[in-house]
Amino acid sequence: MSTANLRSSEPYSLTIDLALEKFGLAIFLGLLLLVASLVSPVFLRPANLLNLLTVAAPLGMVVLGQTFVILVRGLDLSVASLMATVAVLATVFKATSNEAIPLIFVAAIAFSAMVGLVNGFLVVKRGVSPFLATLATMIILQGIRFSYTGGAPISTLPPGMSTLATGRLLGAPINLWTLGLLAVLLGVMLHKSRFGREIRMVGGNPKAARLVGLSPDRVTILCYVICSVCAGIGGLFLLGYVGTVSNWVGQGYELDSIIAAVMGGVALSGGRGSVFGALMGVAVLIVIANLVILLGLPIEAQQIIKGVIIIGAAAFYRTRLS
């Protein structure tokens, strides 16, 4: 009697469904790792893996933030521009001593939060489409940044900044610790907290969310703020890794972050996705990049493979949805 009332005979439990999705992604990642290790026996060595993860960490931070925005049916194209602007901001203090580092962090986070508020305000209170709003922010940030630097790279940074990025704590790079911390915090927030549930509801059905007493506006703006703050932090760590501040720090990260999120099962239509999935998406991107090098393919092949994979992943998730 109960099954007769069901529309379809699909696997019907939400948890089983999600598990299948993550499983599929994990299998794919596993296959990639297998291939990579076959091509190059040193691939699976901890040192190499750690290295890969360290490089990927800033992107991972950005992807975490982007996930939140995509969950509420948005997009943030300004993340890369924000990363670079934060990097430039870091040099404004013209500091060379490590005591300035906390100040730099506070300034960076405050600035990023402000940008997130602007994005959120434009989208929520003025009804501008996220694509356009964040495009505009991206351009404006670019302009501000270039007019300050005059286009030239800067290198007045406290030496501690690069230690922050590449230095180690208990054997693992600080980069990675930060990503891990962020992932745990945001993961718990998204999957276990009330706010995370609200995010899913707002992204799944904004009208219904309002009618059950939520505030879709507030939730959406907060997501944009989270995204920008993550991007800002990512910018600082990327900067430390690179050493000098160019105007193009993080170039391409906005599209890469969307690619990684989509690959990780975060649906552009909103309401579906997980932190774990998003991180897996980053992992897949990074492994592919490395695989390309290992296979002796030209670096440009990375782009081609990325393109094929994002189309394939999206098609895969589409078939799961229907």
Next chain:
Amino acid sequence: MSALAVVFHRNRLMSSYLIVAALIAVLLVSGAALSDRFLTLRNLSNLFQQAVVLGLVSLGQTFVILLGGIDLSIGALVSAVTVALASFLEAQPDMIVVGLVAVLVASSAVGALNGILTIALRVHSLIVTLGMSSIIFGAALMYRKEPGGSVPPVIEDLAYGSIGIVPYTAIALIAVYLLAGLWLQRTRSGRMLYFVGGNYESARLNGISVKWVTVLVYTLSGLCAGIAGIFLTAKTGVGDPRIGSALTLQSITPVVVGGTILAGGTGGVFGTFLGLLLVSMLNNLLNFSGISSFYQWVIQGIIIILAVGLRTPKRD
């Protein structure tokens, strides 16, 4: 309610046109005040030369956005076209026509592929064209890492030559936009964009072959990218795999500023043309005023916000 407010309320499109026209007027006045070289024919033809590439990709983007989609591969495609054309003509400087035709066919084919994938895989065009952009970019990069190649003077003439005082670029731009406008408003296939873009489900239920329309639109976008690529090659004289990377997002500005909304179904090329005028005139003006190009970016961003934010009412 005042008459103006009634117009705004009733017809969103008209109000967009009015806002943009007003902004253009402001620019004209500022320009004339700033420099007496601004309102000269010389400067005007210069304007068209600058605007032709952006104008063509914006046109292609208009079709796609009217349908409710987006083409993020346009920039990469333009770059690839410059690489292909410049490389081919460097090796075979006599086979100009062959080169041009081949490049147009190829870019249209890529566009068609975008459309086919969007339909067949049922994936949003954002993702498909994003992926395609990566693929094309990688391919172009693999073929030629640095700018190179060359073009015979005949081609360069495309970008810089003119009939009397009217540059080829102006003729091309206006002709293409007129044709496109005519097609969209007055032909059966053109109107289909408005049906499919306005309400996909209704279009399907009414027996319109949405698949065919989708493929057509993306093919046209690819074609526009091809033509743009030809002009760009003519302007710069070389093929450069990175040259178009900013074009993708830039191509969206005139469309959106001109009143076509990203959801599709309303708008048209007239609006895009107005938007194009606005953006090009702005760049021109800023060049005159000596404001560094860095600030130009800031102002472009503000223009987008103004044009879009002003006409979109605060949601309930």
Next chain:
Amino acid sequence: MSDPVLNLKAIEKYYPGVKPLDRVDFSVQSGEIHALLGENGAGKSTLTRIIGGATKPDSGVIEYCGQVVHWRSPKQARDAGIHVIHQELALFPELTVAENILIDNQPRNALGFISTSAGIKRAEEALNRLGVAIAARARVQDLPLADQQMVEIAKALVGEVKLLILDEPTAVISGREVDLLFDNMRRLRRAGIGIVYISHRLEEIFEIADRVTILKDGRVAGVSAVRDLTRESMISMMVGRRLEQIFPARPATPSVGQVVLQVNRLRAGPRVKDVSLSVRAGEIVGVAGMVGSGRTEIAQAIFGDRSIEAGEISIGDSPQRLDGPRSAIALGLGYLTESRKDEGLFLGMSVAANIVAPMLGAVTKYGLLQARMEQTIAKEQIAAFSVATPSCGTRVHNLSGGNQQKVLFSRWSRIASRLLILDEPTRGVDVGAKVEIYRLIRELADKGIAVLMISSELPEVVGLSDRVIVVAQGRVVGELEGPAISEESIMNYAVVSTERGADLARGPKEITA
């Protein structure tokens, strides 16, 4: 009686695990209005899709105008003269009426370009055949729903239509608009067109249809001339059993308590002009009225989802200025909206998540959700409301319409401790589930909750309400209590005012006509 326009013989259709149609015979004469009746899931929509060419039958024969046909696409069927008008109108809101009527068949001029003026003329011809005064240049989204439906029908008239299928057309119109629709249907019938009329509303079938085919579980339960049937015999054929009582009995001694909701001279937007009403604890107040009379807007204003321009709303003894649904919920109000898919459910989320949606605070500790608490509450509600679902973690998307509605019921009744507003509580729900929902509503009232029930189904309003308020053009035009409640008395109030109101709304041109 002429040859049948349409003759379906032994049509069958299978999907994995389910068989929507099992040896169905169905025939429609030209110049006949043939009703198709059946519960949700009986096979009506599958049959419609087969007739319209959107699906192919797995076995059986389709004869159209005397010839066997195999439709390859809906377009083919349409070109042959079969037009399906779906419940969700297939229109293009941003385009003009003329473009909507002609779609891709717009007339061209000598140069091959579309001629807008010729198109307008052709569209006006079709509209005149229907006898409606709609401007061909108007944008469809600016028209009221009833006019939009007329545009759909005009679309069918442009070609050579022989068979017209109307799927629940009166779901979104009522009163005078339905009269207009029926007039047009009779006109089309006289012209020899065969009409298939799909509806849940038995009164309408008695009014307009010549014959009726009743489907049950994919089989034909009966075919008959409408005048040979009674309401009871129709229902028992649909449901397969005698329904003793659709509506639960009212308690012998009504235990009605204090006034919970008091609305005074409410004005909220163009649709709510001057509304005063009250609801007491334990009473079911039905709100009847035409579509567009403003009932949903009243509900929205009470719940805080619509800003109020004038008037006062009191909950209990104290007047309130509700600034949003959150405050309403905190005061013990609940609102089950008209459209469960658009405004009620989170389709991609679990049954449990949907149930606790307005009460997240109750399942949160230190900011974290307590899964066990959520599950406990969900299971309680699922049991109390007999929601048929494999588990509380099932995605709501997978449940049937009736069960989805029950999930929403269980959600709101948990937290609506004082007032529950219901807007079309049994829309899109089959008869079996309807009976259950009526019982649930009565139970809630008996527990002391004040119930404000908006419904366009008069039998429902009459069968369930202790008191009825009739709304028209944004005003309360009548109040009925106890034995005075009947479909006729309600319609009397609703119709009289609306006609006048409609005349006034249309403008001077139409009044003199």
